[in-house]
Structure formats: C-alpha cells, structure tokens
Amino acid sequence: MQGAAAPRGQGQSLSKMDTLGRPWVILLTYVLAALELTCLFMQFSILPYLSRRLGMDSVAFGYLQTIFGVLQLLGGPVFGRFADQHGARAALSLSFVAGSALYLLLAAACSPALPGPFLLFASRLPGALMHTLPAAQMVITDLTAPAERPAALGRLGLCFGVGVILGSLLGGTLNTECGIHCPAIVALVANLLGAILSVTCIPASTKGAPVDAQATPPGEPKASVFDLRAITRLLLLPGVLPVFLIKVVSGFPSGLFMVMFSIISMDFFQLEPSQAGYLMSFFGVLQMVVQGLVIGRLSSHFSEEALLRAGVLVFMVVGLGMALMSTVLHFCLLVPGLVFSLCTLHVVTDSMLTKAVSASDTGTMLGLCASVQPLTRTLGPTLGGLLYRSFGVPVFGQVQFAVNFFLFLVLWRKPMSQKRDKAW
DSSP states (O other): OTTSOOOHHHHHHHHHHHHHOHHHHHHHHHHHHHHHHHHHHHHHHHHHHHHHHTTOOHHHHHHHHHHHHHHHHHHHHHHHHHHHHHOHHHHHHHHHHHHHHHHHHHHHHTOTTSOHHHHHHHTTGGGGGOOHHHHHHHHHHHHSOGGGHHHHHHTHHHHHHHHHHHHHHHHHHHHHHHOTHHHHHHHHHHHHHHHHHHHHHSOSOOSSSOHHHHHSOTTSOOOOTTOHHHHHGGGGSTTHHHHHHHHHHHTHHHHHHHHTHHHHHHHTSOOOHHHHHHHHHHHHHHHHHIIIIIHHHHHTTSOHHHHHHHHHHHHHHHHHHHHHOOSHHHHHHHHHHHHHHHHHHHHHHHHHHHHSSOGGGHHHHHHHHHTHHHHHHHHHHHHHHHHHHHHOTHHHHHHHHHHHHHHHHHHHHSOOOOOOOOOO
C-alpha cells in the first residue's frame, strides 16, 4: 500500500541515499574500487620476490596462484548473493575486511621469526571474499538507468588502470626503499580505511526496495547465501545463458595468452623484465582509455548487440594476427584491438546480464560474472602451458580466431533477443 510506512531498513537506506545523493555515492564507489585494485596490484608486485625469499620454487608459486584463483572462483557467486541479501554497505565492508585479513597475514609472512610459507599460503584464504569490484558494479548497476549502464560500468576501467599503474609503481618503490613488508602494511591500512568509508558512507541498500523483501518471496523461509540452486537458476532465465557463454568462451583464448605472457615475453619476444613492464603499462593505459572513455561513447550510438558483434569480430582479426606475428612490434600493433575486444565484451555482457535479471539478483549475477576471470587464472597455467609447449605461440591466435569465428556466425545467423530492461 502506498500509504503504509516504509520498513525501517528501507527508510534508513533511502534517507542515506537522499543525504549523500546518487552521484556522490557512485563517485565514492569508483574511489573504493580504485583503492582496492591499487592494493591488489601492490600485492602482486611483491609476491614473486617474497616467495623466492621464503625458498619457494616456481611450482610452489604456481600452487599459490592457483589457490587464489580457485578461492575467488568459488567465492564470487556466493559473495554476489550475500550482496543481494544484505546490501551494498555490508558487501563492500566484507570485501575490505577480508582484504585487511589477507594483507595482515601477508605482512606477517615477511617476518623471519614466523613460519613464512605457511602464512603466505594462509593469506590466500580471505581471497574468497575479496570482491570489491563486483560490489562496486552492483552499486553502479542499481543507481544508474539501463541506458546509462554500459558507460557507467565502463568507467570502472579507469579505476582498473589506476590500480595497475599506481599499484605496480607503489609496490616496487616501497619494496625497494622500505623493505618487502612495507607494501603489505600500506595495503592493510588502505583496506581498513576502505572498510571505514564503506560502513560510514555507503547506503545499507542501493536498491529501490528492502533487500530481504526482494530476495525472499512472502511466506517463504529466507534462502541461504550458499544456496547453489538460487545461484544457478539465474543462468536458466531467458537470454542469460547465451550471453554468459559468450562472455566465458570468447575471451578465454586471449586469457590463456595473457596468463602465459610472462613466459612468452622472455622466450618468444626476448624481452628484458623492464621492457615487459613497459609493454604491460602500455596495455594498462589502453585499457583505461578504451573502457573508461571509448565504450561509453560507443554505447550511446550503437546497441549492445552491435557492440557484442563488433567485439567478437575484432577478436577474430586479432586472433589471425596473433597466429602470424613474429616480433614484439607485431604484437604492439595488435594490442589496441585486443584491448578493445576484451573491454567491450566485459562491459557489454555485464550490462546485458544485469538487465536480464531482476533488481534483487544483480549482485548474484555480477558475482557469477566475476568468476570468469578466476576460471581463466585457474585453468590457464596448466592448459596454456600444454598448448605453448606443444604448438608454440601461434596456437593462441589460431584458437582465438576459430572460437570467435564460430561465435560470430552464431550471432549473425541468430540475433539474440534481448529482454526488455527491468525497472530500477
């Protein structure tokens, strides 16, 4: 009834939203995402040196990376469902608290007086709940109109670029100047700050109705966060599974290539570590520009289905070029197309999938989307290593061309019937 008073949780949420204003909340969300990504890449920059200092070989370091990927793969959908049930504030706070635990254990692993290898592996466990980026996507999805969503989600690419550049720079500088423990301590403090900002400044719910009321039909018991049927049922909704499969399959070959890039840059391109770093910085800057600026403008002139086809088509061309390339210069010429396809497929599929589900399930859907990259990181080292050892670098381009050629034919012959945008 319209005359009835709003439930207490909803009243508090909407009051907080009115106080802060949607643009302010969205801006703060971008800042929190950039903060978390900066800390994450600070951690990545010191992990190889820390593992070597602790006496771990490359195999043990591979296990460390695989464990982190598996935990994020399993934790993504569960975290998304938690976000739908308990709201944006709880989700962002949980992610930053988990990050604080990870960096605390990582800092402890740097101490010679403590069992470093055990603590280093233990520090991977909180990674299952570190999903600030999907939580930020949920906030932006809830607070933007469907027509504005691709551009708003695309701006997270600027946060990712800031995280890559600033995190790598800070991690290396602090490691050199202050010791290997310093980046972990700085990341710990930053995550505690992120948790405080989330608790004090982010609304309890960014949805237009109480979280519990949306998540649970009247008269039924509240579903568990770990209810796998409630998570997987989203994939069976009309228009969801085809888009999700395109998201997984289209970028998987290039994901394998990027997982193996450190080895390919040494063996195939014959690059020095500093040169490989410059190339990755070039990649990061392009991603920041394309995802933060280009996709938003394109989405205002072209439909999401047209952008999806364009991303798959460019993937085909880049795959053909990768199959024929022989020098790092050839790869540099292909990088803009590769970045365009990766960013377009990522942003457009996220936007399409969140529009295909109800407002109460956007967090769960984004959690499923967030599991795609950990899936590549989990399978990539083994599968990519086998392909590289057996067939060499051209196989990554050949597989990418073949997979996306098939997807392009499917999209061309059977256009996807996109579901009408849901109310927000």
